[in-house]
Amino acid sequence: MTISRHDRLATALADRGADAYVAVKRPNQLYLLAEHHDDPSSVISRANCGAVLFHGDDVVVFPGIWISNACRDLLDNCEVVVNDPGDPPPHQQLATRLSAMGLKKVLFDTLSADMIGAITSKAAATECVENDFVTSQLRRTKDEHDIAGMREAARVADLGMQTAFGCIRPGVTCAEAIAEGTAAMLRAGAESVAMAPASGVGTYYLDSGEDPRRTIEAGDMVFIDMGIWVHGYLGDMTRAAIVGEGSKEQHSLLTTVQQAYKLASSAMVPGARAGEIYQSVVDHYAATDMDRYFVHHLSHGLGLGGDLPRVARGGExxxxxxxxxxxEPGCYVPGIGGARVENMILVTADGPEELTRTPIDPELG
Structure with a gap:
């Protein structure tokens, strides 16, 4: 039987000797409010909700002025402390409520100086502790709702990437390709889309090579990195290809990167150590003297944002x-081009499952 998020939160609080939990970070708010709204990302659409207090069966939202009306009108089975012009800011409203409740210990996912000052002034008897166990523990292990959300985000990302690469040919600008991909994903339900294209020998990792105004030419290496949000869940993906025949060196680079992806993704099994997976990719690139061009992390967590785990140098x-x-084991070689393959992976008892479905060699227009 699946344990509800409410019950998991209650157990975690009891284990830590705490009476209540305050979510200030939007991903944690969305996660814990999912049992109070079909899609809380449509209500808390930005990171501007002041705080949400969870105490037993009570949920109290302190939205602040910007989304006060939306929270009041759209959230069910919880109290919304309305914030009208002239009202105190949400951290002060929260401090006033904590003073009235007389709680002994409250955990926060983050504590700002303003929050600490307000609580010290109004609820000095309440011990406030910063402990983001919702991110590190509860949200890390994906439940059925999470997995469904990530599958949908991956589906929409697949659609956008395939649409964009289907437009790529000599004479087309990077902007024209990603405009089609972006439109396809927005029509399919994404609330936010960012596609970063790079083409030509100047491509590197998140540098000026990612200029959407560049015109694609025959012989270019092209890669598109994207990050989208679908009902609050991240869809993350990258693909690379060669326009036209390309050179021997370009094909060697692309093949090496694809091999690195297959090596790393197949190692993402229960019990695998992040640092060892990362080092296996470094060793793979070192065999062809390309390790110096692998300049970033291998992996980050997926979900509602800021998730664990992370696979990088020295990762534990x-x-x-x-x-x-x-x-996402990318490699960027001066004078040749840049390539990266990135898929969304779910770690299961049977091994890694690729949520991303786009072929590793995308079809060009």
């Missing part, structure tokens, strides 16, 4: 069933 995370993470 150990993968576990229920983890969701990217796999």
């Amino acid at each position: 995370d150990v993968l576990q069933v229920g983890d969701a993470l990217s796999c």
Whole structure:
């Protein structure tokens, strides 16, 4: 039987000797409010909700002035402390409420100086502790709702990437390709889309090579990195290709990167150590003297944002069933081009499951 998020939160609070939990970070708010709204990302659409207090069966939202009306009108089975012009800011409203409740210990996912000052002034008897166990523990192990959300985000990302690469040919600008991909994903239900294209020998990792105004030419290496949000869940993906025949060196680079992806993704199993997976990719690139061109992390967590685990140099995370993470071993060689393959991976008891479905070699227009 699946344990509800409410019950998991209650157990975690009891284990830590705490009476209540305050979510200030939007991903944690969305996660814990999912039992109070079909799609809380449509209500708290930005990171501008002041705080949400969870105490037993009570949920109290302190939205602040910007989304006060939306929270009041759209959230069910919870109290919304309305914030009208001239009202105190949400952290002061929260401090006043904590003073009235007389709680002994409250955990916060983050504590700002303003929050600490307000609580010290109004609820000095309440011990406030910063402890983001919702991100590090509860949200890390994906439940059925999470997995459904990530599958949908991956589906929409697939559609956008395939649409964009289907437009790529000599004479087309990068902007024209990603405009089609972006439109396809917005029509399919994404609330936010960012596609970063790079083409030509100047491509590197998140540098000026990602100029959407560049015109694609025969012989270019092209890669598109994207990050989208669908009902609050991240869809993350990258593909690379060669326009036209390309050179021997370009094909070698692309093949090496694709091999690195297959090596790393196949190692994402329960019990695998993040640092060892990362080092296996470094060693793979070192065999062809390309390790110096692998300049970033291999993986980050997926979900509602800021998720664990992370696979990078010296990483200490150990993968576990229920983890969701990217796999993106890019390589960027001066004078040749840049290539990266990135898929969304779910770690299951049977091994890694690719949520991303787009072929590793995307079809060009």
